[in-house]
Amino acid sequence: MSEKLAGYPEKLLCPCKVCRNLCHQCINILYEHLVIYEIDPTYKIWFHHGEELSRDDDVETMETFDSYNLFRATNIDGCDFESHLEEWLNHSVKFSYRGHWKFLKEDHPFRSKRSWFDGEVEHGNPPRIMNGTTIAEHLKDFVNELYVHHNMDVMHIEKNVCESICNTLLDVAGKSKDGLKARLDLQHMGIRSALHPQEKGTRTYLPTVLHTLSKLEKELFCKRLFSLKVPDGYSSNIRNFVSMEQCKLMGLKSHDCHILMKQLLPVAIKGLMPLGPRDAIIRLCIFFNQICQRVLDRESIMALENDVIETLCLLERFFPPSFFDVMIHLVVHIGREARLCGSVQFRWMYPFERHMKILKDYVRNRARPEGCIAECYLADECVNFCNEFTDHSIELNTKEGRNEEWSNDVILEGRPIYRRKEIILTDELLEIAHRYILLNTSVVEPFLKKHAASYTGYIINGQRFHVHDIEKSTQNSGVSIEVTTMCRSSAKDVSQVPNLVSYYGVIREIILLDYYIVQIPIFKCELENVPNGVRVEDSLTLVNLHQSQWSVGRYPFILASQAKQVFYSREHDSSN
Structure with a gap:
């Protein structure tokens, strides 16, 4: 074997079934791998270890060699991991991508936290992001000006990160990133001695860690997700994926x-674990929430890039090295790609996956799926082409949205759902509702006489609302509204300034006021604002609707078009 070709004077590329010539090993470890895992059967010609390729070799071997060179040249998103982040875990039998504190600024306090990471003060620099010119030295036909070497799919990265976190928190057997092998890796690396496995007699015990939930905490975690109700069309029913018996998430x-x-x-994790790991996970969730927004600002993206590096450093403080596979590391580069390429919604796989669902529905004969897809796709194309030349034709593949509004000459906006019920409002409530409409709409000023009707549901602005008393699998009664009002800092302060105040509450009644020519929908709500029944804690808004009185009890009405939909989750059974 040629040590020169291997790239390390004391290590060689390991050709076993696990390493597959992607990592360097010492001679003794390489020998153990070959004995335990055997040689990779696809590695027929040892071109990584000195054997030269000839023109007579098969094309498959040549393509394998080229693919290998491409991987080592570009690595992951252009990062040069070979001497920086890439680390092989002998017991977990996989790569670990740690060392995210190298990405921090030189004066960042995390660099001096020896006990948090590997016991040493970090003075290194981040891995270089190779540009097209550097890669062209390895691959002559690569584009020199290419800053983004391949698009990262945020959809699958987010899915893998979510599964890693949930399975590790719930300690799911076979899927958790923390176990005996992960602890043996810590022992082999000589870090976090308090978490090393302890042998007592014939048994091996693993010390408890901060990020693993206890049995009661697992039950509360699953119960929160199982009992959670979200607005209609927001997502699938989460309770279908929660197993209360096994305390894990499936499917x-x-x-x-x-x-x-x-x-x-x-x-789900609020108050269930110590502040350190909980804050790290919440920060990671905030990063994904902000990076997936429709509108992104370049300056805010640069701030997100720095924040996510700190977040990964906090995760490295609490989670084992086996947790940091390549998917966790790719989070570092999501912000950079969003800054260069724009919003992730134009680059992730959701539209392609959904279109694949349409193509799969074309299959009628499972023995010939390709033929079915081709025939049905051609038929749709022909019919759509003919419809363009036919008057009063109905477009195919257009399904009316579940929460779309209907055009109506009477109702000003939105449309009611479910059964109409005639009601009689008291003079006081009718006057309050009428005053609110006159102050917020100009179309009803000429009309004074009015009648009212009540509904249990209403659709407006593409959202479905229900009154709070209806029991459904979804939660569509939560609303919020932002109003501009005069505020002062304290009771003694005489000066008042206009400020934007947010109110949160639920819908108690949906009323349609009839002004003969036009009908106006309004919501009667229970609302609270800061500090009467609302406070912010752990980046979550906590609302208490069972205070001594409503903050806006005298004026409970809002226009249906002003309502923004929210949903609530109980922290525990005794929560209000």
């Missing part, structure tokens, strides 16, 4: 993981 799809990482996971 999560990509969009379910997206919803968990954006909003639901911080709600």
